[in-house]
Amino acid sequence: MQVTSSLREPLITGGKTLKDVTHDVSRHVEGKPTLSWILALLTSVGVLGVGAIALAATLWEGIGMWGLNKTIGWAWDITNFVWWVGIGHAGTLISAVLLLFRQKWRMAINRAAEAMTIFAVICAALFPVIHMGRPWVGAYWALPLPNTFGSLWVNFNSPLLWDVFAISTYFSVSLVFWYIGLIPDFATIRDRATGLRKTIYGALSFGWDGAAKTWFRYEAVALILAGLATPLVLSVHTIVSFDFATSVIPGWHTTIFPPYFVAGAIFSGFAMVLTLMIITRKVFKLEDYITIGHIELMNIVIIITGSIVGIAYITEFFIAWYSGVAAEQYAFINRAFGPYWWAYWAMMTCNVISPQLFWFKKIRTSIVLTFILSIVVNIGMWFERFVIIVTSLHRDFLPSSWAMFSPTWADMGVYLFTFGLFFTLFLLFAKFFPVINMAEVKSIVKSSGEKVKK
Amino acid sequence: MGKQVIDINWDQKFDFAGTFKKPIMKVLVLGAILLVAGIVIEMMAGGHEEVAEAGDHAYHWYHRLFAAIWVNNIYFAGIAVIGVFFFALQYAAQAGWSAPILRIPLSFGNWLPYAAVITIVSYFIVGHDIFHWTHSYLYDVNDPQYDRIIDGKGGFFFWPMAKGSFPIFFIVRMVVFFAAWALFFNKLKQLSYAEDLEKSDSYWRRTRTVSAIFLVFFAVSSSVAAWDWIMSIDTHWFSTMFGWYMFASWFVAGLSAVTLITLFLKDKGYLEMVNSNHIHDLGKFMFAFSIFWTYIWFSQFLLIYYANIPEESVYFVERLQSELYGPLVFVNLGLNFILPFLVLMTRDAKRHGVFLKVVSVLIIVGHYIDYTLMVQPGTLREHGGLV
Amino acid sequence: MERDKHFVLGVYEDEDVLLDAVAQVRNSGVKIHEVYSPFPVHGLDEALGYKRSRLPIAAFLFGMLGTTLALTMQFYMMKFDWPMIIGGKDFAGFPNFVPVTFELTVLLAAFGMCGVFFVSSNLKPWGQPRIFDIRVTDDKHVMAIDLAANAKLDEQQIGEVLKATGASEVNKKNFD
Structure with a gap:
């Protein structure tokens, strides 16, 4: 029995049938790469290559290649790290939290969003590893290995170590979540293919046969993974925020950081999902699956999380004044009116003011404006981390240690490297993997498709 | 599933008459008696000696x-x-x-x-x-x-x-x-x-x-x-998290109150449309937001404990290192996190009224204690406590 | 007739027809071998009479294992094996151990449960599925009925039962 309401918009337009879903998604995997895809891939690999020069220089010469100084010991690297991790929150949020809230619109976007999550976390994880200086000597020191490996135990009191556990758990659980969702779709491609492709997708599909019993277990697994991944996704950015908030640096030590970082992460993650999905739906002609309705809903999430972030900014500012702690008060005044005022106001404009434009239905249902604003939000969120990190550090406790930070070409190059990596991985994913979860979308063709609505 | 015809008595009205009025009145009277008794006991217990020495800040009943x-x-x-x-x-x-x-x-x-x-x-x-x-x-x-x-x-x-x-x-x-x-x-x-x-x-x-x-x-x-x-x-004292902390506390208490009243009315034969799926959803909400409250509580606590800045940690020192409030902090966590978490973990518990009623009551009482812990140490100092 | 070799397949186009059909077929005394679908059909597990999954129990047990391991490891390393004063805190500062404990609980619960899922559903990279009808990964639901398990009825009769419940096609499939 299908219950329909006049208030629910169809999630799939164009009167699609189950067969159409299979066809529309699989044909990109099966067809020859398009010219635009090849050009995009070449560009990404090019960016990766250029960035690799900076990375190689950093690894060869050492961290001295970066613009860090004694006062500002953390700058672009950790800004980029937090930025990428934040972006990596949307995928699991969409697939886990929206699953728990039974939001069916997640189904068209969760596959690509999760892929984006995984690639963003890879980019993020690179920064702490690079910052080790010579990671080949002992990146394994971050793991709790016994003393015979040449070190003491790792320090379980350190938030940096909590991060090691949080990021690796998040990465591996997200990967498994994503892969389990991919198995039925790989089976679909396997059953349409011949020759080598059949062998490869056959292996990837793990021998999936679509039996009701397996589907039933699959759904149980998805539900529990969602239940586990929801607190996990909150914990990751919480622990990232602990890196700063457990310290005694004014501007870093503030108790609102955990939920505020999580909200900011969702905010930037959705912005990146929008950026990528708007391109993907266009290039792959998936407008009937990723509809304006989807874009509008994501924009609403951006308004909500952007406003939460805005409230957190105001709270921090107010409490800094209210606390009566001079150092705390100075840190915030310095953010807004000190030498890095432009970073602060860039952050405020991009993160707090620009998402409020989405209150207008015209703007949040406009593809072009959404695309522009999604990039604006991502710029804003990068500046947020820059403001928190560099502005709080550059006025040290001792005025004689006050300093400014300016990035070197190596700083920028390594950042560029992660962009190249991210887009290369995403383009490979978009070509060789089904970008939409066919099985899940098929399950709502009847209840949320256009046919029942008309 | 087939076509189901849902037959619901749309005209059902909640009648606030004898059967409901009586117990509520009884609770009201009981509360009034306890209030008077409490005042009397407090007055008798005194605090008279301190008046002389402490002057303006003396503790009165x-x-x-x-x-x-x-x-x-x-x-x-x-x-x-x-x-x-x-x-x-x-x-x-x-x-x-x-x-x-x-x-x-x-x-x-x-x-x-x-x-x-x-x-x-x-x-x-x-x-x-x-x-x-x-x-x-x-x-x-x-x-x-x-x-x-x-x-x-x-x-x-x-x-x-x-x-x-x-x-x-x-x-x-x-x-x-x-x-x-x-x-x-x-x-x-x-x-x-x-x-x-x-x-x-x-x-x-x-x-x-x-x-x-x-x-x-x-x-x-x-x-x-x-x-x-x-x-x-x-x-x-100050904490940037505080606004959200209090919201989390309010929210989970409010959810429990919604659940409790829904179950109560359902038992009395009202709310025919509400089936075990609705109850399950309410249960999930309570479960999730108990964890959320704990997350907020713990994040605030951990950051203050870890950084150990005196003007901040005094808040937890006053509570945790007090004989009066120390145990209450753990009661607070037990009632608002551990018990709801363990009891509501299984699917069955979230669908059955008995468990949910018990947990809602625990949470409603638990968050009352939470508020007591927010208010009393700053106002009553060593004279607070639940009893 | 040998078991698990000769099947009658009912092909269904619509999930709601399928759900009714499963109930009717079972009521008429025909044993269903399995139903294959391109997507998860809600209520199909109940219609087929599957018991509730025990995967949550697996997840819980693995999670508890994770909690235990994490706490044991941290207390052993930080309190007993090589205690060090860090940040003026107690050697065994329990609040500091919570994040790692949480992460390892989730990690083991998720991986343990997924491992159990892969093993119990026989999913592995070298797995060779038995395909009744290639369209079940595309747009058709297929109900497979083992002839050997329904010895009382012949192929013809089962086919009629399936047709009567709304199957758009009735096919036969033999495995050797």
């Missing part, structure tokens, strides 16, 4: 009563506004599952006008003993008890009047918040009734718009209310 009144004000005003918040949230999110139960949280809003009057009136009676910052000597530079830090915050309470005089800004905020909450409640109630009577989507759309505006207002006002009504009791 009525301080205890005042602290209790304040805890009640804030706690129940919170549950009332959370009812409206939950209702608005469901509309804003276009939720369909909650339609049969939405009138229950909405009805909580009926308490808001009373909560407003009681809170505002009682502020004038108990405020001076609850809020340290109301003492005018704190702002007098020549007074030996002058407090530079509180003087710095004075504008937040007294602006535009002179510090230490009449806290006009504080009072205005209190009045505005309560008035706005009550007005939003009335508007939503009207729209909700109209939506039932006139079968048109336009009411749903208008409710959604009003809900969205209310949510924005509530997002700001709940945080500021938390700073005003609770955080400023420990006047020196």
Whole structure:
């Protein structure tokens, strides 16, 4: 029995049938790469290559290649790290939290969003590893290995170590979540293919046969993974925020950081999902699956999380004044009116003011404006981390240690490297993997498709 | 599944008569007796000796009563506004599952006008003993008890009047918040009734718009209310998380109250549309937000514990290292996290009334203790406690 | 007739027809071998009479294992094996151990449960599925009925039962 309401918009337009879903998604995997895809891939690999020069220089010469100084010991690297991790929150949020809230619109976007999550976390994880200086000597020191490996135990009191556990758990659980969702779709491609492709997708599909019993277990697994991944996704950015908030640096030590970082992460993650999905739906002609309705809903999430972030900014500012702690008060005044005022106001404009434009239905249902604003939000969120990190550090406790930070070409190059990596991985994913979860979308063709609505 | 014909008695009305009135009256009388008994016991227990030595800050029996009144004000005003918040949230999110139960949280809003009057009136009676910052000597530079830090915050309470005089800004905020909450409640109630009577989507759309505006207002006002009504009791202390902490506490208590009343009415044969799936969803909400509250509690605690900055950690030192409040902190965590978490973990527990009723009661009591822990140490010091 | 070799297949186009069909077929005394679908059909597990999954129990047990391991490891390393004063805190500062404990609980619960899922559903990279009808990964639901398990009825009769419940096609499939 299908219950329909006049208030629910169809999630799939164009009167699609189950067969159409299979066809529309699989044909990109099966067809020859398009010219635009090849050009995009070449560009990404090019960016990766250029960035690799900076990375190689950093690894060869050492961290001295970066613009860090004694006062500002953390700058672009950790800004980029937090930025990428934040972006990596949307995928699991969409697939886990929206699953728990039974939001069916997640189904068209969760596959690509999760892929984006995984690639963003890879980019993020690179920064702490690079910052080790010579990671080949002992990146394994971050793991709790016994003393015979040449070190003491790792320090379980350190938030940096909590991060090691949080990021690796998040990465591996997200990967498994994503892969389990991919198995039925790989089976679909396997059953349409011949020759080598059949062998490869056959292996990837793990021998999936679509039996009701397996589907039933699959759904149980998805539900529990969602239940586990929801607190996990909150914990990751919480622990990232602990890196700063457990310290005694004014501007870093503030108790609102955990939920505020999580909200900011969702905010930037959705912005990146929008950026990528708007391109993907266009290039792959998936407008009937990723509809304006989807874009509008994501924009609403951006308004909500952007406003939460805005409230957190105001709270921090107010409490800094209210606390009566001079150092705390100075840190915030310095953010807004000190030498890095432009970073602060860039952050405020991009993160707090620009998402409020989405209150207008015209703007949040406009593809072009959404695309522009999604990039604006991502710029804003990068500046947020820059403001928190560099502005709080550059006025040290001792005025004689006050300093400014300016990035070197190596700083920028390594950042560029992660962009190249991210887009290369995403383009490979978009070509060789089904970008939409066919099985899940098929399950709502009847209840949320256009046919029942008309 | 086939076609199911759902036969519901749409005309069912809740009749607040004898069978319901009696137990409620009994509880009311019992409460009154306990109140009088409590006052008498407190008066007898004295605190007389200290009067002489401590002067102005002496502990009187009525301080205890005042602290209790304040805890009640804030706690129940919170549950009332959370009812409206939950209702608005469901509309804003276009939720369909909650339609049969939405009138229950909405009805909580009926308490808001009373909560407003009681809170505002009682502020004038108990405020001076609850809020340290109301003492005018704190702002007098020549007074030996002058407090530079509180003087710095004075504008937040007294602006535009002179510090230490009449806290006009504080009072205005209190009045505005309560008035706005009550007005939003009335508007939503009207729209909700109209939506039932006139079968048109336009009411749903208008409710959604009003809900969205209310949510924005509530997002700001709940945080500021938390700073005003609770955080400023420990006047020196501050925590950026506090607004969200108090919201989490209110929210989970409100959810438990919704669940408890739903189950109660269901037992009495009302709410035919509500089936075990609705109950399950309420259970999931309680489970999830118990964890959320714990997350907020723990994050705030861990950061303060870890950084160990004296002006912040004093808040937890006062609580954890006190014989009176130390055990209560663990009771708080036990009732609001460990028990709900363990009991509601299985699917069956979230679908069966018995477990849910027990857990709702635990949470409602637990968060009362939570509020007691927020209010008492700053007002009663070593004279607090639950009994 | 040998078991698990000869099947009658009912092909269904619509999930709601399928759900009714499963109930009717079972009521008429025909044993269903399995139903294959391109997507998860809600209520199909109940219609087929599957018991509730025990995967949540697996997840819980693995989670508890994770909690235990994490706490044991941290207390052993930080309190007993090589205690060090860090940040003026107690050697065994329990609040500091919470994040890692949480992460390892989730990690083991998720991986343990997924491992159990892969093993119990026989999913592995070298797995060779038995395909009744290639369209079940595309747009058709297929109900497979083992002839050997329904010895009382012949192929013809089962086919009629399936047709009567709304199957758009009835096919036969033999495995050797």
